[in-house]
Amino acid sequence: MTQDDRSTGSRERILAAAVAMFGEDVTARLSVRAVAARAGVSTGSLRFHFPTQRALQDAVLARIYDHVFPDDPIHDRSLPARDRLVNCLRQVLAPAGVGEQAREAWSRAHEAYITSDPTEEVRAAYLAMEREGWRRIEYWLTVLADEGALPKEDHARRVRFLLTVLNGLSIERALPAEASILKAETETLYTAVDCVLDARTA
Known part of the structure; x- marks a missing residue:
């Protein structure tokens, strides 16, 4: 597995975890630590893919709309x-x-x-x-x-x-x-x- 594959995989795990959390509670605040723990990645990895809380939230909502x-x-x-x-x-x-x-x-x-x-x-x-x-x-x-x-x-x-x-x-x-x-x-x-x-x- 290449570095790019691992990077894509961790980004997808982060998004999947955040979408699941949001699906369980639409008022979820998606804290970096909680999402990283749920995805099984480090907070540094999460910050690499989503440098800000806004970037993570925007990606999650875009994913939900595209799916729904x-x-x-x-x-x-x-x-x-x-x-x-x-x-x-x-x-x-x-x-x-x-x-x-x-x-x-x-x-x-x-x-x-x-x-x-x-x-x-x-x-x-x-x-x-x-x-x-x-x-x-x-x-x-x-x-x-x-x-x-x-x-x-x-x-x-x-x-x-x-x-x-x-x-x-x-x-x-x-x-x-x-x-x-x-x-x-x-x-x-x-x-x-x-x-x-x-x-x-x-």
Whole structure:
């Protein structure tokens, strides 16, 4: 086995360990020592592949998205841009579940990022998740812009708006509801997507 093979193998073990830890608890902070111990590598080896906590968290989230969404619906040209974007946004909400599952997820997030001390580690963990969500939505909007459904420009305002809508809907999934939450959620997603796509004329 060459040095390159060993290096690639340790990087993959680190990523696999970190992804497993994140899968067990989405609020996991992925400390260098904990991930290195789980992967069976030294902290020096981990730092060689991922010099910063942010680099590790970004790689983990990218790996999770690539695994969970291998066939991105944004590329399904048999559907209008509007429907494809709604389907993509719905994917983001799906892992949160509804009812008890959503309440548990929000309780863990509240404990990890709101009630805990705002240490640099807590901040870095949250911002890594936010960056990955931003990256996905920006990618979807770029695909639609390349097709002419949106102007080719900086999508920051649209991304922030859609992330805000998704955050609100994910909280709503955890709250008691009288009517069908999925029906109301679908209507809200289409309204948000219509606002984004209609921005061409704004």
